[in-house]
Amino acid sequence: MNFIDLFSGAGGLSEGFIKAGFNPIAHVEMDTHACNTLETRLIYHKLKAENKLDHYYNYLNNKTSREKFISVFGDMLLSKSVLNVSIGGKNNDDIFRKIDELSGDKGIDLVIGGPPCQAYSLVGRARDKDGMKNDPRNYLYKEYAKFLKNYDPTVFVFENVIGLITADEGKYFKNMKAYFKRIGYELDYTIQNSADFGVLQKRKRIILIGWRKNSNFNYPKFSKVNKSWKVQDLLTDLKKLKPGEQNHITKYEKASTDYLNKFELRNGVDFVTQHIARPHNERDLEIYKIAVNKWLKKEERLKYPDLPERLKTHKNEKSFVDRYKVVDPNGYSHTMVAHIAKDGHHYIYPDTKQIRSLSVREAARIQSFPDDFYFEGGRSAAFRQIGNAVPPLMAKEIALEISKAL
Template structure:
């Protein structure tokens, strides 16, 4: 296959995790067969991130110097200046992302027109990727909806955004499609009926929904379970479509439904993803990033006051741990604050990355020489002590404490603290385990994403969250810090998408129509 031979249509793209991974896939001879033709995203901040990344990818694919891109990352030039220095690349990047945030269902005329143009012009294979927004399917979203007496599931348009996906399948007739969603899609109901079997049937026969003629049918495969009859893949359990990311080299327990659709005239059977030999831990993924201090959210912020507060907390914490555990375990921990830390750090640390070589090659850009999006948020002083306690507890017990483990003097003033409803109100990401699911909730307060180092007393930075989601270090997130967290929490891990891209590339290389 030649470079750019496979056209990629990316819907509901977010900051570009799925597209990033698939477009990075290579053939055995080192070629990159995937070329993103269009990326559709409605959020303005995610769209800006998407366009910046499209710009970088185009520069790289056209073998143009990357110096100006790195100048932008180093803050030497603005984004506008970067784009002005490469007007042709900027034009292509903006065209790829439709010159602005666009929404399927609202901007269909423009989106469908562009897809039609690309499909007519492109002679090679086509791949459609994307995941319709998941709030209506997610377990958390359904819990919120259950508490809303006026909520009617059949009136929630988000339940039916997959039909926009069907419209594009009918329009583009791709060889392959990849559709991603939360695990809650397996059990979501409308009018008392589980939706997932109907979604599968609609994806197998998109023309039956779009009412268009001569629309091909599709076989739907799992990426992790072999079908008993590959020519007519049917699966006994809908959970067979569930991918547990930690089993595929992602340092995070992210469980997502990913469907692989293959046009029925293609006579080949896709393989499944290969399990990784060793699961990647939080410490392996982020330990080489520079240490940071947290800030204060309710008072004037400065390093000396932070160091004094954490020093005072360390004395309290030592007493608490000595009572709760044996003195030897408590005394073995260094709880004193690291001195001289800042809240934002752009300089690389001298720590050696600890992740497996394959991931190191994925994350690290030797030409970057800067750390991006690595800044802490502010926390209440009382929460600094709770964060330190969580991190210290995990070092002793190897797990994050539940609310019942907290000593009374550390209990927050929440009416439901002792009910068990919010047992994970504070949760540390344990160093020698993979992380819990990085969600958009990380943008709220950071309580679920406490750093494992008690000497830093903080939640994870945007870059650390990006590492757990396997975004390369040279991937810049645009927008406010809060919005950057949201983008990362909603994304598909690019390194998982890369593996899916490799699988699709190999499949199309050997497929016959």
Template sequence: MKAGEILVIDLFAGPGGLGEGISSCTTGSGIKPFDIGISVEKEPSAHKTLTTRAFFRKVANNPVARSDYYEYVRGNLSRDELFSSYPEKAAAAFEETLHEPRALGEHNDQIHQRIRDLVEEHKGFKVVIGGPPCQAYSLAGRSRNAGIQDYKAEDDQRHFLYKEYLQVISIAQPEVFVMENVRGILSAKVDGKVMFPQILDDLKQPGKVTDTEGILGYKIYSLVVDAETPENPSYAKSSDFLIRSELYGIPQARHRVILLGVREDINGIPTTLDKAEQYPVTVKSVLNDLPPLRSGFSKLKDDGEEWARIIALHEKRLNKIFKQSNKVELVDELNLTPLLGLPRKSTEHSNINEALIPEPLKSWLLDEELGYVLNHDTRGHMVKDLLRYAFCSAYAQLNNGISPKSKDFPQELAPAHANWNTGAHADRFRVQSANKEATTVTSHISKDGHYFVHYDPRQCRSLTVREAARLQTFPDNYLFEGNRTQQYVQVGNAVPPFLAKQIANVVLKLLSDI
């Protein structure tokens, strides 16, 4: 297999998680056969991230250019200065991401023409990757939709964005495609009918759906369950397509549907993913080497000494609360004393040698040349929420990593929410426990930190963008552009790159054996 022999067409790319993992795949001799020809993304900040990363990939083997990239992410060089120093590589990065945000369904003329050009120029294998936006399929999205007056699923075009994916398959006719989506796609309904079987049928015959003649069909494989009849794959249940990421070395219980389509003329049966030798990969093992930080205040002037004073008051209240619980014998083991002198932002990675991350994830995440921590600053929280965060972190320490439900909170810490005691939002506050894998990192992290409380009560805060990115397995040198809220959204919507790399290995083996 030669370098760049496999053309990758990346749709609904987000900040590039799926593309990052696939393009990083190497052969045994170190060759990178996957080459991203086009990445399509409509959200401006994600598109900027995507373009920056495309540039980095193109200059990564040039020590001088790589050093200049580090100067950019450290804030010592502007993006324009960086790109103007390497105009050919910058131009190629912009061409890869279509120069500006683009959306399938809105800019099809430009997108489809670019894909046609790439397919005509490329003489090797082709792979289409991507996950159509999932808001209409996700359980949370469906809950929101149910509250919209006169909402009809059959009128929500987001249910049918996968057909844009089919249109690209009909144009590119790739040997393989990889399609990712939320687990809610397995149960989503339109007109009372579960959509997933129809989606599978459509993916098997894209030409029929797009009314394009001469298009070969596809066999749809699971990446985690062996097909009952490999030559003509079928599966006992829809959930056989569900990947539980924590079983594959991802420090997060991210459960996603990922379909592997293989063109019917390809003689080969894909393997399934190998489970990680060590799992779960815990939150603490992935985050412990990052600089400790304190939170800020959302409605008070930021002041480190005032923060320490308030957290110290919380320490006294929590000690009293826990001594009244049935865990009184363990309370003395708690250390809730606030860490003094903490900043809200730190770029110093002085603890990199103390990283507990197991291999091979450690080598994937860390970049010892970088010497800097990107996107690692905290948001502000309400004082009362900081007390609840500290309670959550301490409770998990006393209860083997279990995060408290609303029923576990003392009345004095209960928020003024009408549904607090109904059970509807029993886990409104949730700690990411030190000794477990994280729960699913979602774009909700951009709204508040209640579901993403740091395990250390002495820092008393929610996760930073970099910590969320670590749990999503983005390499430390992966810069997220845009403001902090936009960065959180990008991370929450992404595919874990380290999982994508493993999927790429399956695809590479299949194509290499042809």
């Protein structure tokens, strides 16, 4: 079954569907770094199918330049399938034309994707003086719908933040559902927590699924997995890092855990990429140490008013008081968001012997990306792609259930 992925990001949703047996025809994404990541990952899948992954590992180990990697192991069809363009307006005609060239007479069975969520998120609305009411991203679902009208897929999957339900007192969500029905789709939605799919993160999202009227399809029922795993099952095998340590390639320090094996996050080779930590100033490190001790000893979060006066930099002790947050090693991480690209204060590593924020690889693991998934564009770009992504483990289970229902 063939699919196109809209607002693809780094491809977390797509990764799950590919692993469930679906065939990607095209990805549409406006961020250049994310498009490079998508292209790298598509070549990975191509080389894996051809039993030639040693070429991919050579690229990860800097033995092959990106230019050579793309030119030798990519192909024209694959390169054309990642469309680095924003959806909407005059761009759509060009996007349709390119997807038509890629799909030929295959047709599109499925459309997946989730428009940028800032306009719907509770945080975004709280920070905007107009509550994001005038943000054009509120209406990106209409752009999404143009692809449904053009390709008439059997099913579509629309993922977004739960704030979508309450945005503008529920008007946007009501209008969205009515719009999808008007163009010929039955639909239903549930709020799903990624923790129920094996992801070690509390991340609630709307999973809206639509299906063509008169098709024999029902909204899937998703099974919940065993919740005995903990974040520490993700972290113990990785090299200890100092703040700012930038080793592109590191060796695993310990054997794989049951969790990493069960959900296939370790990839079977003896190295890992992008286990790199951002630098921190002395003040932040002192605050991190206080936060870690407070959490590990009492399971209490550090609030800004609790800081010693010498560590405070402003007098506002009522807004964003929970800026510093330690990841819980004995449970599930709090939600990973793209703000981690700007600072690591909300994702402090839970160990007094490693006072720092999460590395890129640790953040990727919390989002359930396998270790052989490489994020292009540098540290900040990688963090942003990870924070914006749909966890691949969750995506795979959704895809498998959709496959059964079809």
